[in-house]
Amino acid sequence: MGRQPCCDKLGVKKGPWTAEEDQKLINFILTNGQCCWRALPKLAGLRRCGKSCRLRWTNYLRPDLKRGLLSEAEEQLVIDLHARLGNRWSKIAARLPGRTDNEIKNHWNTHIKKKLVKMGIDPVTHEPLNKQSKTEQSPSHGHNSADNHITENDGTAANSSEDNSSTTPTENCSTTDDSILLDSICNDESLLTSLWLDEPPLADDSWNSTVPAAETCNDQTSLPSWEDSIAWLLDCQDFGIHDFGFDCLNDNELNTTNTYAKQ
DNA sequence: AAGCTTCTCAACCGCCGTGGC
């Protein structure tokens, strides 16, 4: 029997999104907020699966996304969080404002994994590879690496960063802000514990306040026109919010900015 | 310049957790 498909496969378009589809999706979400993804395609006039719409929005169209490669500090933060949380990409992404789980997952698989292996570190356990080979006979070891990592941090991941600069070019400048972010998160055990305990992610919270619900955005007297909004969103796609300098804002500042924008 | 290989990342797939009935 099995589950029903998430959407009617017949007549549902797949593959890369066109600019026109993007615009329809942006238009709809700006107008109505993020409501029922399943019904969205029909309401927005898209021949897409609701999941596909959600993915497109969260991974590409959201205006608060940073574009471009992860900075050195972000990369180090990902390594550190992965050592503690395992492949919980959404949780890791929640600690990196403007980054998506998909983006981090991709970066991990294409860059960080290789880098760690090169450095002799097992990307799964974050243990040195030779040490790993000695202990891998133990049936319990590595079975649930995430569980192991959360209970203790031997500092392997943190140490692993030392020769990062020699192995990978720094595509983005590693800012002081990034370093502060890294330090504050990595040193905050309670924060990491709360992540492990499925506390609501802050970055998502900040975003949630960005998109007005249909009921709450009726007062549009001061809002830019839809054309302006869409143009701005599409600009964000091209340049990334990072390029506007918004990434220096913390979540509260973003909230404030978003609240102000709604007024 | 052309063909081949490797890399990147957007997008899809299927499973899981949760809430409503």
Place this chain on the structure above:
DNA sequence: TGCCACGGCGGTTGAGAAGCT
């Protein structure tokens, strides 16, 4: 209590880009 619908997540795929010979 079980079923269903839905949103969300992580693993995987494949088309296009980039690099190499």
